[in-house]
Amino acid sequence: MVKIIFTTFLIVFIAELGDKxxxxxxxxxxxxxxxxxxxxxxxxxxxxxxxxxVIAGSYLTRYVPASYLQTSAGVVFIVIGILTLAGKI
Known part of the structure; x- marks a missing residue:
């Protein structure tokens, strides 16, 4: 459990540094x-x-396999990145 807490803290902390x-x-x-x-x-x-x-993630994984959610999230991030580089966002 401590490993999950530390990993979550580290990922969120790094992701939030320098964002809008x-x-x-x-x-x-x-x-x-x-x-x-x-x-x-x-x-x-x-x-x-x-x-x-956390609530949305736990609800979604009841109905949608985690691998689909990870792939979908990756695609969405790539699309947002492309739109940002293109000046559309």
Whole structure:
């Protein structure tokens, strides 16, 4: 169980570094006199989005094989990357 927690932490931590959400959080922090409300709000948002991902993932794997979900996620990421490079997103 500790291995799963550590792996999940590491993957999410690395994925979140430097993304648009972190940049927006930094901008909000520059506009605030106190950092705690920004930290608490950003933390709650990440917790809620992670909870929704866990619930959706556990629900989907009941009906769709995990290999299909992994392949679909990979294809979606590639398509988003191509659209981003093409300036469509």
């Amino acid at each position: 959400t972190q940049l927006q959080t930094m901008l909000l922090a520059t506009q605030s006199n106190t950092l705690w409300p920004v930290f608490v709000g950003a933390s709650m948002a990440l917790i809620l989005s992670s909870l929704l991902g």
